[in-house]
Amino acid sequence: MTDTPEKANANAWRAYGTHHLQRGTQPAEADHVEWGPGGTGPGDEPLGDLVRKRVLDLGCGTARHAAHLARDRGAQVDAVDASAPQIERARARYHRQPGLTLAVADAVAHLRTCAPYDVIYSVHALPYIDPYRLLPALATALRPGGRLVFTVLHTNSLGDGPATSVTARPETLRLAGGEDVTVQMWVLGSGLWEDLLVEYGLEVETVTALDAPEADNHASYRLFEVRRPHRISSRPRTGRPPRAHAALGVGAVLGGPGGVLLGRHRLGTWELPGGSVEPGEALQQAVVRELAEETGLIADPADVRLVGTLLDSVGEVVRMTVGAVVTRWHGEPADQDGESVGSWRWWPLDALPNGLFVCSAQILTAWRPMLRIDHPPAAFAPFADQPLNSGERPPS
Numbered sequence: 001m002t003d004t005p006e007k008a009n010a011n012a013w014r015a016y017g018t019h020h021l022q023r024g025t026q027p028a029e030a031d032h033v034e035w036g037p038g039g040t041g042p043g044d045e046p047l048g049d050l051v052r053k054r055v056l057d058l059g060c061g062t063a064r065h066a067a068h069l070a071r072d073r074g075a076q077v078d079a080v081d082a083s084a085p086q087i088e089r090a091r092a093r094y095h096r097q098p099g100l101t102l103a104v105a106d107a108v109a110h111l112r113t114c115a116p117y118d119v120i121y122s123v124h125a126l127p128y129i130d131p132y133r134l135l136p137a138l139a140t141a142l143r144p145g146g147r148l149v150f151t152v153l154h155t156n157s158l159g160d161g162p163a164t165s166v167t168a169r170p171e172t173l174r175l176a177g178g179e180d181v182t183v184q185m186w187v188l189g190s191g192l193w194e195d196l197l198v199e200y201g202l203e204v205e206t207v208t209a210l211d212a213p214e215a216d217n218h219a220s221y222r223l224f225e226v227r228r229p230h231r232i233s234s235r236p237r238t239g240r241p242p243r244a245h246a247a248l249g250v251g252a253v254l255g256g257p258g259g260v261l262l263g264r265h266r267l268g269t270w271e272l273p274g275g276s277v278e279p280g281e282a283l284q285q286a287v288v289r290e291l292a293e294e295t296g297l298i299a300d301p302a303d304v305r306l307v308g309t310l311l312d313s314v315g316e317v318v319r320m321t322v323g324a325v326v327t328r329w330h331g332e333p334a335d336q337d338g339e340s341v342g343s344w345r346w347w348p349l350d351a352l353p354n355g356l357f358v359c360s361a362q363i364l365t366a367w368r369p370m371l372r373i374d375h376p377p378a379a380f381a382p383f384a385d386q387p388l389n390s391g392e393r394p395p396s
Contacts, residue, residue: 005168005184009128010082012173012181017085030068035151036210037219046149046225050075053118058107059125063090070099080105111137118143122150127185131196139200148226153187159218162189190222203227246318248277250286251363253325258346265341271357287324294341295333303328308382310362323363
C-alpha cells in the first residue's frame with residue numbers, strides 16, 4: 001500500500017536524522033533565526049518580545065533556533081519534531097539548556113493537547129503536513145493575540161513554482177554525502193496559504209519573499225507573519241451569495257378592546273399587519289416598519305414581543321414567519337396609499353373572519369392555541385417564555 005504524504009515525510013526525516021547522526025554532523029550555533037535560504041530574512045524581529053513567553057518551535061530539527069531563543073531571548077521554548085533521530089541530535093547538544101524542552105511528537109497531536117502558546121514559529125517545516133489537518137490545530141493552540149511566524153517553500157531550486165490547489169507534490173531532500181530522499185510537500189501560492197489561514201480564523205499581517213542569494217539558485221521562500229485575533233471573526237466561505245431558498249417575514253398581533261387588528265388584502269384574504277424582513281433588519285424593527293407602512297400606527301421596537309418562528313414551505317422555498325405581539329402603539333389604523341392591504345378593523349377572537357391568510361392564521365394559533373382556526377401545519381419554535389407587558393391590551 002502506498003504511504004500517505006505525511007507518512008512518507010516522517011520516514012524521510014527519520015532517514016535524514018539517522019544519516020546525520022551517523023556522520024556526527026554539528027550545525028553551527030545560531031545567534032538569530034535564519035528564515036530563508038542562505039540565512040536570509042529579518043532575524044528574531046518578527047517574533048516580538050519573548051521574555052518569559054511560551055514559545056513553540058514546530059519541526060525544530062536540531063533545535064538550534066529554539067536553544068538560541070531560550071538562551072538569548074529569555075523564552076520558554078518547547079521544541080517539537082516528529083523525527084526521533086533529529087531530537088536525539090538536539091538532546092545530545094542542548095539537554096542542559098534552561099528554558100528549553102525537547103519532544104518527539106506529531107505536530108498536530110502536540111497542538112491538540114498543549115497549553116496555549118504566545119508564539120508559534122516554524123522554519124520550513126509546515127509544508128510537510130496537510131494544511132487541512134495542521135492549520136485548525138495551530139489556530140486553537142495560539143492564545144488570543146498570539147503570533148504565528150513561519151516560512152514555506154514557494155519556488156524550488158529548479159524554478160518550479162507553487163501549486164494552485166491544496167495537494168502535495170514530490171520534492172527532493174538532499175543528504176550531504178548520501179543518497180537523495182523524496183518527500184511530499186504542500187507547495188502553495190501565497191494567496192492560497194492566506195485563504196487557508198483566514199478560513200481558520202487567523203489574520204495575515206505580512207508576507208515577505210526570501211530568495212536564495214546565489215544567481216543560479218531559483219529557490220524562494222515566503223515568510224508569513226500571522227496573528228490570532230483577540231476577538232473571533234466570521235468570514236463567508238465564498239464571495240458568491242448562497243442560492244435563495246428561504247423567505248423570512250413577520251406578522252404582528254395587536255390586541256385591543258375590540259379584538260385583534262386585521263386588514264383585507266386585495267386578493268381577498270384577511271391578514272395581520274406584517275411583511276418581509278429587509279436585509280440587515282432586526283425582527284422588531286421589521287414589525288414596527290411594516291405596521292407603520294400598512295396601517296399608519298406608530299410603535300417602538302421595545303414594545304414588540306416576539307412569540308416564535310413558524311416554518312412551512314411554498315413550493316421549494318422554505319417560509320419562515322416570526323409572530324410578534326405589539327404591546328403599545330399610537331394612532332388609529334387607516335388605509336395607506338400604495339399598500340395592498342386595507343379596510344383595517346378590530347375583530348373579536350370569537351368572531352374572526354373566514355379566509356384568513358395562512359401565515360396570519362398560523363401566528364394567531366401560536367399566540368392563542370385555543371382558537372379554532374384551520375390552516376396548513378407549520379413547525380412552531382417558541383422564543384423564551386416572556387410575561388405579558390403591562391401595556392399589552394387584552395383582546396376581547
